[in-house]
Amino acid sequence: MQVPAPFEYERATSVDHAIGLLDRLGESARLVAGGHSLLPMMKLRLTDLEYLIDINELHGELGYVRVEGDEVRVGAMTRHRELLESDVLAGVFPVFREAERVIADPVVRNRGTLGGSLCQADPSEDLSAVCGALDAVCVVRGPRGERLVPMVEFHRGPYETALGQGEMLVEVRFPVRPGGVSAFEKVERRAGDWAVASAAAAVWLDGGTITHARVGLAAVGSGTVRVEGITEALSGQRPSEELYTRAGRIAARSCDPATDSRGSAEYKRHLAEELTRRTLRRAVAGTGKA
Amino acid sequence: MRVTMTVNGEEVTKEIESRLLLVHFVRDHLGLTGTHWGCDTSNCGTCVLWMDGEPVKSCTVLAAMAGGKEVRTVEGLATDGELDPVQRGFMECHGLQCGFCTPGMMMTARALLDRNPDPSEDEVREAISGQICRCTGYATIVRSVRWAAEHEAAEKAAACPARPECGAASDGAEEGVR
Numbered sequence: 045m046q047v048p049a050p051f052e053y054e055r056a057t058s059v060d061h062a063i064g065l066l067d068r069l070g071e072s073a074r075l076v077a078g079g080h081s082l083l084p085m086m087k088l089r090l091t092d093l094e095y096l097i098d099i100n101e102l103h104g105e106l107g108y109v110r111v112e113g114d115e116v117r118v119g120a121m122t123r124h125r126e127l128l129e130s131d132v133l134a135g136v137f138p139v140f141r142e143a144e145r146v147i148a149d150p151v152v153r154n155r156g157t158l159g160g161s162l163c164q165a166d167p168s169e170d171l172s173a174v175c176g177a178l179d180a181v182c183v184v185r186g187p188r189g190e191r192l193v194p195m196v197e198f199h200r201g202p203y204e205t206a207l208g209q210g211e212m213l214v215e216v217r218f219p220v221r222p223g224g225v226s227a228f229e230k231v232e233r234r235a236g237d238w239a240v241a242s243a244a245a246a247v248w249l250d251g252g253t254i255t256h257a258r259v260g261l262a263a264v265g266s267g268t269v270r271v272e273g274i275t276e277a278l279s280g281q282r283p284s285e286e287l288y289t290r291a292g293r294i295a296a297r298s299c300d301p302a303t304d305s306r307g308s309a310e311y312k313r314h315l316a317e318e319l320t321r322r323t324l325r326r327a328v329a330g331t332g333k334a
Numbered sequence: 335m336r337v338t339m340t341v342n343g344e345e346v347t348k349e350i351e352s353r354l355l356l357v358h359f360v361r362d363h364l365g366l367t368g369t370h371w372g373c374d375t376s377n378c379g380t381c382v383l384w385m386d387g388e389p390v391k392s393c394t395v396l397a398a399m400a401g402g403k404e405v406r407t408v409e410g411l412a413t414d415g416e417l418d419p420v421q422r423g424f425m426e427c428h429g430l431q432c433g434f435c436t437p438g439m440m441m442t443a444r445a446l447l448d449r450n451p452d453p454s455e456d457e458v459r460e461a462i463s464g465q466i467c468r469c470t471g472y473a474t475i476v477r478s479v480r481w482a483a484e485h486e487a488a489e490k491a492a493a494c495p496a497r498p499e500c501g502a503a504s505d506g507a508e509e510g511v512r
Binding site: 045047049051084086087100151154235236 | 374395
């Protein structure tokens, strides 16, 4: 029987309340949203916390998908199921619905949140790659106000984020640029499992020419939420198989997978290359399943 | 700490440890052992119950987090001694063998039918994809849920014959039965 170590439970009733609690309780406090990453870690005694601050009541304040000007803003407490079912999100970024379909299972998706996924900073987590590919910006609020952190800087390493003392992730913003297409691919051992490897690709086209391109990878080592060098290699070119192959090679070179029960490092590197090609090809062909 | 929640329509208040998981709260503190405790890692889904109308894996929810919420367990499926169509479907179509996964399967199935009264076989399989039947009896579980969908529609239609559009009565209501 797995039981977390003892802790004090607090329930936040507003974002300001949560930040106040975090600030007052210091490093021994952690926020819990859906809890489907943190609670298993607590049960395995892999965390060391004295205070658990439940922010599920903030769903009213932080559960939303809004289009504002030239960006889509998603509240940190938006649950996986809501992300999956959002037609607005799927219309602008097909990659979101494609990823959400294969993240965990429907019952877990009832609880898990966007903010929780990103703050867990698990290198195998799929949404981080989606956010990396879409050039997302994280809105971080703390006792001294708000600051913006690009997704590519939000993860500092495995299970480590850019959040400072008293700070929490409140929103994720996605720039909407004309001509954008996107796709997601994941290889998993069985339904609902963590990825052996997964890839998210986003491409922006103007009159058949690529103006901007991004690929994010998951489960192939840390620091891959955005593969560097993709947009440099693809911009100004017309989409082609040769181009996708070149991008695939960059992705394979950029990652550092480890051999584990899900596959060998060599196999995962192969997947990084192949899934990069597939997602780019499918994004450009406009066959995102949204 | 003290926690108050509504379980199967009844308000309960208990003194608990903050680290107590919801699955152990309903089983050990309320004696509602219909909710089963399986893998303890949110993989198997036998501990699925409803929190505020949505199925959740109760081995990965703290009892404290359910404070102020409405919890419904498999014991709350039947109404006034009348089994829920989902429960009847599992009986009619042999939806259970050892029965260990059954409470979770039924709670997920009930939630599915509430949202989608006429799910396809694929939609049923997707809905229960986070739950494991180690007897591998998935075919009969899917058939049981379809049975419930068909009978529920037929019963609704029979309840208001003047308005046939309010239920999708089907001649093939018995199709799922073996």
